[in-house]
Every structure is written in structure tokens, then in C-alpha cells.
Amino acid sequence: MSKPTGPIPLQFADQSALTIAGRTAEQWVAEAGDTPLFVYDVGAVADRLAALRAALPDIVDIHYAVKANPWEPLLAQVAPMVGGLDVASAGEMVKALAVKPAEHISFAGPGKRDDELEAAIWAGVTLNAESAGEIERALEIGRRLEIAPQIAIRVNPDFELRGSGMKMGGRASPFGIDVASVPDLVRRIGDAGAQWRGFHIFAGSQSLDTAAIIETQAATVDLAARLAGDAGQVPPLVNLGGGFGIPYFHGDTPVDIAAIGAAIAEKLADLPENLAGSRFAIELGRWIVGEAGVYLTRIVDMKTSGEERFWVVDGGLNHQLAASGNFGTVVRRNYPIAVADKLNASADVETSVVGPLCTPLDRLGDKVMLPQAQVGDLIAIFCAGAYGASASPSGFLGHPAAREILAPTKNS
Numbered sequence: 001m002s003k004p005t006g007p008i009p010l011q012f013a014d015q016s017a018l019t020i021a022g023r024t025a026e027q028w029v030a031e032a033g034d035t036p037l038f039v040y041d042v043g044a045v046a047d048r049l050a051a052l053r054a055a056l057p058d059i060v061d062i063h064y065a066v067k068a069n070p071w072e073p074l075l076a077q078v079a080p081m082v083g084g085l086d087v088a089s090a091g092e093m094v095k096a097l098a099v100k101p102a103e104h105i106s107f108a109g110p111g112k113r114d115d116e117l118e119a120a121i122w123a124g125v126t127l128n129a130e131s132a133g134e135i136e137r138a139l140e141i142g143r144r145l146e147i148a149p150q151i152a153i154r155v156n157p158d159f160e161l162r163g164s165g166m167k168m169g170g171r172a173s174p175f176g177i178d179v180a181s182v183p184d185l186v187r188r189i190g191d192a193g194a195q196w197r198g199f200h201i202f203a204g205s206q207s208l209d210t211a212a213i214i215e216t217q218a219a220t221v222d223l224a225a226r227l228a229g230d231a232g233q234v235p236p237l238v239n240l241g242g243g244f245g246i247p248y249f250h251g252d253t254p255v256d257i258a259a260i261g262a263a264i265a266e267k268l269a270d271l272p273e274n275l276a277g278s279r280f281a282i283e284l285g286r287w288i289v290g291e292a293g294v295y296l297t298r299i300v301d302m303k304t305s306g307e308e309r310f311w312v313v314d315g316g317l318n319h320q321l322a323a324s325g326n327f328g329t330v331v332r333r334n335y336p337i338a339v340a341d342k343l344n345a346s347a348d349v350e351t352s353v354v355g356p357l358c359t360p361l362d363r364l365g366d367k368v369m370l371p372q373a374q375v376g377d378l379i380a381i382f383c384a385g386a387y388g389a390s391a392s393p394s395g396f397l398g399h400p401a402a403r404e405i406l407a408p409t410k411n412s
């Protein structure tokens with residue numbers, strides 16, 4: 001029995017042979033020099049961001065979560081299209097500072113070392129503090145440097161963003177500071193002479209449930225208002241998190257950006273006094289870049305074993321771990337996959353597409369239906385723009401790293 005594959009992103013779907021920004025897959029491989037290759041379609045990113053910007057009220061900024069794809073040439077393209085960059089390590093911070101002023105960069109993540117805190121304070125980057133201890137260390141470093149640290153509080157919300165509705169009820173977490181401790185810490189930051197920058201409240205990731213996202217955003221605004229009231233201070237910025245998913249698997253459908261934008265506009269139209277003067281942000285990673293990336297890998301060998309066909313390609317989970325089902329998924333399902341020059345040909349061959357690694361985990365397509373292909377053909381795996389190259393164990397088995405290339409917009 002064959003297994004279904006995810007939907008090919010709309011901007012690529014309606015073609016007989018795959019083209020990205022007007023060029024064929026083979027042309028991109030020729031330009032980059034070889035396979036395996038990630039191609040990132042900058043025009044697709046720009047189109048999505050323009051649509052989202054148009055859907056959101058002006059009071060809400062869009063931030064890019066750099067960990068989704070930190071590749072510098074892509075980051076340099078995305079940075080001017082968004083209001084802020086959210087980073088999760090000093091390494092990402094250095095990349096962000098190269099393309100965005102420090103006042104538009106925030107640094108979240110547990111376990112920030114003293115040298116990371118110092119680098120952020122020195123640069124003027126906002127720390128999204130993950131614990132009381134981290135706040136005290138930042139204050140101490142600020143005193144030593146004679147620089148007032150910029151500190152926002154990452155709140156561990158007492159609710160969760162769920163794909164299927166929200167689960168209420170607090171939960172212990174390594175991320176953020178429990179709600180009960182937040183008001184005192186807001187006062188502590190101000191009393192110690194640091195700049196309090198607001199709240200960062202991130203309730204979850206990869207949700208395709210528009211209603212759940214809307215509910216979570218409303219609950220997040222309410223929580224921010226309550227905490228601001230308890231602290232007696234208006235937060236300059238409330239980062240509402242994000243969590244917009246993209247369709248990876250069969251049956252998945254995209255989130256409704258217009259509906260989300262309308263709901264947040266309505267929610268923020270009449271702000272409570274505790275948030276009067278606050279600005280807001282949503283931070284998105286995969287939604288911005290995920291569908292813009294295509295991973296191209298060449299068929300090296302074809303074989304049958306028992307009753308099953310195997311097409312062996314030159315790239316695998318060492319570059320695109322998520323497509324193998326080994327990055328945060330419970331049940332392995334197929335990403336959208338195609339023979340690059342036969343995108344819409346009739347798919348009458350059942351085959352598994354496996355990578356070159358000596359592990360049964362290295363499977364990019366499990367019993368998928370594809371058009372007949374031959375050794376040397378290119379296989380395209382879609383939704384490769386986020387959590388691809390940088391989120392895969394590229395050192396495992398010692399194959400070369402994947403190449404990456406930008407498909408620029410027509411004007412850039």
C-alpha cells in the first residue's frame with residue numbers, strides 16, 4: 001500500500017516541470033555546482049510577508065525567528081522585510097546584528113552563559129529573560145559594564161497552543177518564567193536601573209488550527225494585560241509568540257492569515273489601560289521561510305528488494321532530518337516530494353526514496369507514488385526552507401554538507 005505525500009506549496013504546484021524563480025531545478029544545480037542543494041525562493045518569502053503585513057494591524061510588528069533558517073544570505077534578504085529578529089544564541093545574535101540594528105533584536109533561550117549575556121548587553125540587544133537567576137546575572141554584568149541592560153521577561157504562559165484547541169492549565173517548563181513570579185521581577189528590573197522592554201509570551205509551534213491561534217493570541221493579550229496591571233507598568237512591547245504552521249503532510253491546510261489578522265485587530269482595537277501605549281509583535285519562523293525552500297537531490301541508484309522499489313538519492317537525513325520524520329514528529333509521514341522535471345506527470349510507480357546513510361532512518365519518501373524516473377534525475381523535497389540544513393546532523397557519516405543558494409526576486 002502506498003502512502004500519501006504532503007501538498008506541494010502553491011507557488012510551485014501548478015507546473016509540469018519544477019521551476020523556481022523562473023529557472024529549472026537543473027539550472028539551479030548547475031549554478032550551485034552540485035547536489036544536494038537547498039534553493040530558497042526569496043520572492044515567495046516576500047509575497048508571504050506582504051500578505052501577512054496587509055492582514056495585520058499596524059500596531060503588530062512581524063519578527064523573524066532566526067533559528068528556522070539562519071543562513072546569512074537568506075537572513076540578509078529577510079531582515080529588511082520584518083520589524084525584528086528573534087535569536088536564540090549568541091551565534092545567531094552575531095548574524096542578526098550584521099543585518100539589523102540592536103534595538104530590533106531580542107535574544108531568548110534558556111542557559112544563556114555570562115559571555116552571551118555580556119555580548120547582548122554590550123550590543124544593546126534585548127534579553128528575553130528565562131529565569132530570575134538570569135535576570136540577576138544580567139543586572140550584575142550591566143553594573144560591571146556600566147550599561148543598563150535591556151530586559152524583557154519571557155513568560156511561561158498558563159495555557160498552551162494546541163493544533164486541536166487549547167489545553168489550559170499551567171505546566172512546568174524550562175522556557176520562560178512562571179506567571180506568579182513575573183510582576184515582582186518587572187519591578188526588580190526597573191528598581192535595579194535596567195530597561196524593562198516588555199513581555200515575550202510564546203505558547204507553541206506548528207499549529208494549523210486558525211481558531212486555536214486566534215484564541216491563544218487573545219489569551220496572550222489578556223495575560224499581558226493582567227501581568228502589566230499587577231506589575232503597575234505598561235510594557236513597551238508585547239511579543240505574542242506565533243506558532244503558525246505550514247502544511248507538511250497529506251490533508252494539512254494552511255492557516256487563515258486574513259482571519260487571524262482581523263481577530264487580532266479587533267482584540268487590540270480597544271486596549272485596556274495597562275497596555276495603552278504598548279506595541280505588539282508576532283514571531284514566526286517556519287511560516288515565513290519553510291515553504292520557500294526546496295531540497296534537490298539526485299538519484300544515484302535504483303533497486304528492488306523483495307517486492308519493494310528503492311530509489312537511492314545522494315542526500316538524506318544528514319541534510320533534511322525533518323523530512324525523514326526524525327525531527328519532532330511522533331508518526332513518520334511523507335513530506336511533499338516529486339520528480340523535479342515531472343511535477344504533474346501521472347504518478348504510477350510506488351517506491352521508497354532513501355538517502356545514502358547506513359541507517360534505516362534515512363528515508364525521505366516512504367512508499368510514495370511517483371512518475372517513472374531514472375538514475376540521474378532530480379528529486380525535489382518541498383517545505384525545506386525551515387529547520388533543514390541547520391537542523392540536521394550534517395556531520396553524521398561524513399558526507400559533504402548540502403549546498404544552499406538563493407533564488408532572488410526579479411528585482412534583486
Ligand SMILES: *Cc1c(COP(=O)(O)O)cnc(C)c1O
Pocket residue numbers: 065067068086108202205206241242243244283284285286287386
Ligand atoms: C522556535 C521558536 C520560534 C519559531 O517557531 P516556528 O514554528 O518556526 O514559527 C518562535 N519563537 C520561539 C521562542 C521559538 O523558540
